[in-house]
């Protein structure tokens with residue numbers, strides 16, 4: 001059985017985030033990766049030097065090519081850039097009846113460069129979240145999507161409930177941006193219960209692409225037929241190994257190590 005996953009996202013020339021992180025993660029987890037590019041970014045570990053979006057037609061056409069021939073067991077979205085691209089993607093997701101959809105609501109790169117136009121946040125809420133199986137905001141993204149200020153775990157739980165009301169079945173609010181304490185905690189809400197995924201916080205500046213990699217790992221595991229809870233657990237272990245065994249490349253915020261999880265399993 002060959003499991004297949006499609007990522008609809010932007011290209012990171014530096015290879016640590018975006019489509020490159022997604023395809024590497026799919027491959028590491030034994031899933032055949034396919035891609036529909038939404039934008040090309042000129043980017044490295046120091047920042048984003050240029051953003052060149054594709055037309056909504058070009059995005060829709062790539063999705064169609066994949067869907068009408070290869071098919072996909074799971075689909076992930078990352079950088080979508082504009083409301084027009086979001087609408088085009090949502091229309092295709094509906095047309096092909098994809099229900100195993102992971103939406104990583106990418107908004108701003110770690111260095112502060114915008115990867116989603118501000119007016120597109122509403123399009124995410126209106127068109128894409130109602131179709132999603134899982135949404136994976138970090139804390140600032142959860143704030144932008146809900147209008148809440150998130151300081152405590154109770155705030156995060158409230159934000160998860162509000163996002164669930166938009167129609168997405170599972171909400172994961174990641175804790176990478178919560179600088180308090182020795183641990184990073186990701187919270188999953190399935191509409192009735194909360195589940196916590198905890199790991200030791202690693203003191204490092206090399207966290208470029210952690211969000212993309214984490215959501216891609218969830219997508220790969222869902223493509224294999226795992227439950228959302230199982231998929232999030234594997235993704236948490238995958239990203240922990242990838243951050244822990246840093247590569248130390250580039251002059252800024254370096255990428256994570258996408259092969260660390262496999263090497264750890266082989267030991």
Ligand SMILES: Nc1ncnc2c1ncn2[C@@H]1O[C@H](COP(=O)(O)OP(=O)(O)OP(=O)(O)O)[C@@H](O)[C@H]1O
Nearest residue numbers: 138174175176177184201202208209210211212214
């Ligand atoms: N320093 C760290 N130590 C351990 N785990 C971390 C650390 N930073 C982030 N993580 C984990 O990485 C995953 C991604 O979380 P994060 O909040 O950093 O996403 P993000 O901001 O969307 O990332 P990016 O924008 O760089 O793609 C989560 O599972 C989180 O718990």
Ligand SMILES: Cc1ncc(CO)c(N)n1
Nearest residue numbers: 010011012017018079109
């Ligand atoms: C293309 C792209 N997608 C997502 C992110 C978020 O990490 C990034 N930096 N670049």
